[in-house]
Amino acid sequence: MNKYPIEKSEAEWKEQLSEEQYRILRQKGTERPFTGQYNLHFEDGSYKCMACNVSLFESDSKFESGCGWPSFDKSIEGSIEYIRDTSHGMIRTEIVCANCGSHLGHVFNDGPTDTGQRYCVNSVSINFNKK
Numbered sequence: 001m002n003k004y005p006i007e008k009s010e011a012e013w014k015e016q017l018s019e020e021q022y023r024i025l026r027q028k029g030t031e032r033p034f035t036g037q038y039n040l041h042f043e044d045g046s047y048k049c050m051a052c053n054v055s056l057f058e059s060d061s062k063f064e065s066g067c068g069w070p071s072f073d074k075s076i077e078g079s080i081e082y083i084r085d086t087s088h089g090m091i092r093t094e095i096v097c098a099n100c101g102s103h104l105g106h107v108f109n110d111g112p113t114d115t116g117q118r119y120c121v122n123s124v125s126i127n128f129n130k131k
Contacts, residue, residue: 006100025102033068036123052100072119
């Protein structure tokens with residue numbers, strides 16, 4: 001098991017997070033596409049981990065991918081841990097918060113910008129701080 005700067009028991013996470021946040025952040029769930037509050041959100045600011053409030057993405061890296069989830073072409077350096085995910089008969093790269101280990105979504109190599117990356121993130125797993 002990975003160790004993170006912020007470690008809490010499952011009981012502590014359940015107390016802190018809503019049922020839906022816990023399902024996605026701690027149990028690696030996924031919100032339904034096109035339902036998240038940040039899917040079509042394009043204000044200036046930063047997106048932070050809902051569980052521990054560490055900054056993950058800046059608004060200038062966000063783009064509309066049409067996939068139904070908030071998409072970013074890069075993360076803030078050192079904020080994300082990358083984990084090989086072979087669930088559901090696929091090979092993907094899971095992204096988790098490097099500070100607390102909370103599940104954020106997945107990253108794909110099909111992004112339209114120079115980075116070639118598409119970080120596909122659950123809205124439930126992030127919080128926005130306006131500049």
